[in-house]
Amino acid sequence: MRAGALEAQGAILPDPGPLTGRLINLMEGGSRTDPVFIHRDADMPSGDARRAEIAAAAVQAGSQMPVVPVIPVRALEAWLLRSESEIRRVVGRPGGRTPLSLPGLHEVERRADPKGILRKALLDASETTGRRHLRELKAFNERRKVLLDRLDIDGPVRRLSAWRAMEEDIKQAIAGLMS
Numbered sequence: 279m280r281a282g283a284l285e286a287q288g289a290i291l292p293d294p295g296p297l298t299g300r301l302i303n304l305m306e307g308g309s310r311t312d313p314v315f316i317h318r319d320a321d322m323p324s325g326d327a328r329r330a331e332i333a334a335a336a337v338q339a340g341s342q343m344p345v346v347p348v349i350p351v352r353a354l355e356a357w358l359l360r361s362e363s364e365i366r367r368v369v370g371r372p373g374g375r376t377p378l379s380l381p382g383l384h385e386v387e388r389r390a391d392p393k394g395i396l397r398k399a400l401l402d403a404s405e406t407t408g409r410r411h412l413r414e415l416k417a418f419n420e421r422r423k424v425l426l427d428r429l430d431i432d433g434p435v436r437r438l439s440a441w442r443a444m445e446e447d448i449k450q451a452i453a454g455l456m457s
Contacts, residue, residue: 281445281452288315297332301339313451314341317348325349325440344451351440356392358425359399360434368424369404369414376402383434396422 279286297316304314316335318328328349336345350356358365359380366374378399381389389395400421404414414421435441 281449282456283452297335298338301335301341301345305339305341305343313344313346313448313455315346315348317354319353320349320351320440321353325351325443344454346444346447346451348444349440350392351387351438352389353392354426355396355422356386356389357429357435357438357441358396358422359386359392360438361425361430362399362403364425364428364430365396365399366403368421368428369400371403371405374403374405376405378402383437387438387440396425 297318301314316332318332320328325347329347332345332347332349360383362378362380363372365378365380366372379402380399381395386392397415397418400418401411401414404411406414429435436445
């Protein structure tokens with residue numbers, strides 16, 4: 279909406295298989311003009327290879343839809359490591375005192391295994407032991423989803439290079455639809 283769209287809604291399509299095939303299936307499903315957001319973790323210091331992979335798949339699929347790459351430099355979880363208070367809230371311990379050892383803003387995109395870092399931070403923040411600790415281990419995917427839903431898009435994440443690149447891609451896709 280900030281980029282100029284009149285409305286925004288979406289759906290997650292967990293369609294297995296090669297990216298080109300998923301785009302073809304999406305087009306056959308009737309979506310012709312809406313932007314398609316494709317999330318691929320870079321798993322490396324730069325998202326350039328993933329960006330090229332997404333662009334090539336769109337060309338191979340004959341996509342008429344604007345395709346917006348969503349490429350956290352390492353993994354999506356890196357974007358969730360910026361709010362210690364939200365991590366504590368999501369596990370029900372907003373006043374917790376256990377140190378979480380989260381990477382600093384300029385480190386977050388360079389750290390290996392952000393998923394592991396987030397998992398450890400959630401466990402540490404829960405301050406649990408025994409069976410409760412095991413329940414927290416099993417609740418990781420649910421906790422990560424809540425953190426993603428609560429992600430402050432006006433907060434520190436805006437200072438990360440991968441986030442800024444995604445915002446620019448969104449602006450270009452919306453501008454292309456409006457012209």
